[in-house]
Amino acid sequence: MRVSDDRYSRDRLRLDLALRFIQHEARTQTIRQWTGLSDDRIRKLYRSYASQMGRVVRPRGKSPQQVGYFLRSPRLQQETALLASVCSLLGAIPQRSPDSGASTPGVARAEMLCQAFEAYRTLLRTPRISFEHMIFLVMTLGRGEELRLACCCDCGALLVTERISLREVRCGACASRPRGPEPKGDPLV
Numbered sequence: 436m437r438v439s440d441d442r443y444s445r446d447r448l449r450l451d452l453a454l455r456f457i458q459h460e461a462r463t464q465t466i467r468q469w470t471g472l473s474d475d476r477i478r479k480l481y482r483s484y485a486s487q488m489g490r491v492v493r494p495r496g497k498s499p500q501q502v503g504y505f506l507r508s509p510r511l512q513q514e515t516a517l518l519a520s521v522c523s524l525l526g527a528i529p530q531r532s533p534d535s536g537a538s539t540p541g542v543a544r545a546e547m548l549c550q551a552f553e554a555y556r557t558l559l560r561t562p563r564i565s566f567e568h569m570i571f572l573v574m575t576l577g578r579g580e581e582l583r584l585a586c587c588c589d590c591g592a593l594l595v596t597e598r599i600s601l602r603e604v605r606c607g608a609c610a611s612r613p614r615g616p617e618p619k620g621d622p623l624v
Contacts, residue, residue: 448542450480455549457481459566460492469545469570499571502581505564505595509607514564515572515595516606519584521558522551522573523593528584529577548573 449470456466457480466477485491505515522528527547552566564572575582576595585596589609596604 445542452542452545452549453477453480454484454488456545456566457484457491458488459549459552460494461566461570462494462496462498465498465567465570469540469548470542494565494567499565499568502575502597504568505572505582506597511563512595513607514559514562516593517558518551518555518564518569518572519576519595520593521554522548522569522576523584525551525554527551528573 449472453466453470453472453476456469457477463474463477466472467474470477472480481491481493504511506512519528525547527544527550529544548566548570552569555564555569556562572582572595576584579598581598582595583598585594585600585604586592587594587606587609588603589605592606592608594604594606
């Protein structure tokens with residue numbers, strides 16, 4: 436085995452990863468950021484393999500940047516919690532550490548993101564969160580500045596919530612159940 440063989444396997448991994456990103460309708464800049472491929476190489480990949488992939492939409496413009504999207508409705512909150520759970524289980528959410536490079540994009544983490552997104556799509560019939568939104572969610576949770584992972588105070592379910600929350604964090608199921616009145620006095624009397 437020659438020393439250069441490792442280089443080819445690394446390049447092949449990046450190309451395969453770029454094709455998965457294209458299938459998940461990622462923007463060119465996102466594919467470039469996570470695979471290290473040039474814009475020209477990504478466009479050539481798309482042109483070469485688009486007919487074999489079926490209907491793939493190429494989104495244009497900036498990647499998602501609004502955390503309010505994930506908290507917009509109860510259904511989106513529930514889907515966000517599910518997606519964050521899957522990402523957390525697969526290790527795609529980086530651990531917060533000021534000196535760690537875990538929050539930077541890389542091929543290994545990109546592979547985990549693809550696995551998490553594919554698992555999320557198999558769990559829901561009509562998922563509403565796109566691949567680009569998932570990447571934004573994972574990066575935001577990794578930084579911990581605007582959103583964080585929390586547990587429901589009643590049942591312990593994993594939730595995504597604003598970093599600074601003024602009230603108890605409850606999941607949709609527990610929030611819809613009325614809380615019973617608090618017992619007054621000594622319960623043994």
